[in-house]
Amino acid sequence: PYTGLNYDEMSAVREKHLVPCLKSYYKKPLLIHEGHMQWLFDQTGRRYLDLFGGIVTVSVGHCHPKVTAAATAQMNTLWHTTNIYMHPKIHEYAQRLADKMPGDLKVVYFVNSGSEANDLAMLLARLYTKQFDLISFRNGYHGMSPYVMGITAQSTWRFDVPVAQGVHHAMNPDPYQGLWGGKHCRDSPVQTTRDCACAPDECEAANKYYEQLEEVFKYSLPRGKVAGLFAESIQGVGGTVQFPKGFLKKAYELVRINGGVCIADEVQTGFGRTGEHFWGFEGHGVRPDIVTMAKGMGNGFPLAAVVTTPAIAEALGQALHFNTFGGNPVACAVGLSVLDVIQEERTQENCKVVGTYFLQELSKLRDQFSCVGDVRGKGLMIGIEMVSDRATKAPMNNKHFMDVWEDCKNMGVLIGRGALNGNVLRIKPPMCINKEDVDYSIAVLRKALQTHTEKAKRQAS
Numbered sequence: 001p002y003t004g005l006n007y008d009e010m011s012a013v014r015e016k017h018l019v020p021c022l023k024s025y026y027k028k029p030l031l032i033h034e035g036h037m038q039w040l041f042d043q044t045g046r047r048y049l050d051l052f053g054g055i056v057t058v059s060v061g062h063c064h065p066k067v068t069a070a071a072t073a074q075m076n077t078l079w080h081t082t083n084i085y086m087h088p089k090i091h092e093y094a095q096r097l098a099d100k101m102p103g104d105l106k107v108v109y110f111v112n113s114g115s116e117a118n119d120l121a122m123l124l125a126r127l128y129t130k131q132f133d134l135i136s137f138r139n140g141y142h143g144m145s146p147y148v149m150g151i152t153a154q155s156t157w158r159f160d161v162p163v164a165q166g167v168h169h170a171m172n173p174d175p176y177q178g179l180w181g182g183k184h185c186r187d188s189p190v191q192t193t194r195d196c197a198c199a200p201d202e203c204e205a206a207n208k209y210y211e212q213l214e215e216v217f218k219y220s221l222p223r224g225k226v227a228g229l230f231a232e233s234i235q236g237v238g239g240t241v242q243f244p245k246g247f248l249k250k251a252y253e254l255v256r257i258n259g260g261v262c263i264a265d266e267v268q269t270g271f272g273r274t275g276e277h278f279w280g281f282e283g284h285g286v287r288p289d290i291v292t293m294a295k296g297m298g299n300g301f302p303l304a305a306v307v308t309t310p311a312i313a314e315a316l317g318q319a320l321h322f323n324t325f326g327g328n329p330v331a332c333a334v335g336l337s338v339l340d341v342i343q344e345e346r347t348q349e350n351c352k353v354v355g356t357y358f359l360q361e362l363s364k365l366r367d368q369f370s371c372v373g374d375v376r377g378k379g380l381m382i383g384i385e386m387v388s389d390r391a392t393k394a395p396m397n398n399k400h401f402m403d404v405w406e407d408c409k410n411m412g413v414l415i416g417r418g419a420l421n422g423n424v425l426r427i428k429p430p431m432c433i434n435k436e437d438v439d440y441s442i443a444v445l446r447k448a449l450q451t452h453t454e455k456a457k458r459q460a461s
């Protein structure tokens with residue numbers, strides 16, 4: 001049983017001693033006290049199905065017994081020495097991670113968070129190319145340090161302070177909300193309801209967005225040169241936005257022709273989440289020069305990394321560079337056991353099968369409820385864009401969105417939220433959920449949407 005601070009005591013501490021940016025969007029924040037696989041429990045023992053996994057971070061399951069055992073065993077052996085000595089785990093783990101990478105992406109730098117990983121990727125790109133300017137996409141999210149806040153391109157996550165200079169934000173290739181795109185453009189079991197001129201194998205939208213990227217080179221970049229391009233394989237915080245098929249491949253070519261390197265931010269899409277592939281970039285048929293990863297890598301334990309080629313890594317040899325906690329024995333033991341579980345429990349395959357089923361069931365809800373504008377994603381990386389008007393795609397008003405969201409919580413299902421306007425329900429659960437969990441979630445969502453629709457009808461009459 002739960003024996004910690006009671007709810008009111010905890011609320012008082014939160015109010016007084018924790019920063020106000022620690023938000024809980026629920027009317028009454030949940031007190032979560034225990035977790036097991038896809039389940040979370042509050043202080044009263046009430047169980048919730050966790051469809052957000054600590055923001056895409058709990059990959060193989062809350063307190064997965066195998067990961068807990070690996071962490072405990074390592075904690076009883078050695079926690080830390082700094083990397084001035086050798087310890088077995090960092091070597092075993094670097095080897096295993098490198099084995100998961102294509103081509104000569106074989107050199108690993110372990111850090112502790114996604115922001116740190118992207119910071120380092122920015123530095124590597126600039127050192128290696130001897131260029132300064134970088135490109136990222138509007139609506140992308142890459143972290144919160146002042147350095148990477150510059151490549152994050154959602155105003156809701158930007159403060160009025162100087163952030164990384166020399167960053168250019170290209171038009172976002174969004175087949176649902178953007179200028180171009182539609183039915184044939186996304187690599188997903190579910191397509192938009194928007195018609196498009198593209199043939200299934202020749203995406204016109206990809207070409208249009210590519211022209212926009214070319215314009216960034218033409219108008220904004222000094223001598224048309226670039227140090228690198230940052231892209232998420234599927235935009236996460238931005239609301240599960242998928243680029244049109246073929247776009248990223250062409251974008252990579254353009255960047256390389258102009259002297260830059262290509263950086264895949266796999267913080268959300270890595271470790272099998274998209275189902276078909278272990279890494280999200282593989283779904284685009286590209287091979288990055290630098291890959292950043294975090295979140296699911298440690299199943300909730302702080303662990304992140306940059307993986308790159310020997311030639312690019314060499315650029316870091318110009319001066320000293322060091323990270324105290326990066327690659328510590330406990331983090332590496334956790335990371336290794338996460339890889340073991342993914343393999344033993346066929347987690348990637350589960351993402352594909354259960355994720356596809358989820359998407360198909362959600363598309364039925366979209367067809368039934370006009371407030372569901374779009375259902376998209378791949379594997380267990382899913383977004384549901386809520387609108388007030390199907391034709392204009394105007395975002396659902398905040399109060400209505402919150403009601404639907406809160407209703408789901410009250411019925412025992414925790415869902416995430418994202419996008420610039422905060423109107424996308426994000427489903428990125430621990431990758432161990434099953435079809436029964438999907439059926440339960442769909443029933444809950446259907447009920448919440450019915451309640452919303454009836455309320456909206458009453459208000460209109």
Ligand code: PMP
Binds near residue numbers: 141143
């Ligand atoms: N990149 C992406 C794609 C992310 O989603 C996030 C976190 N939401 C980050 C980077 C930053 O990771 P962290 O919060 O660990 O710094």
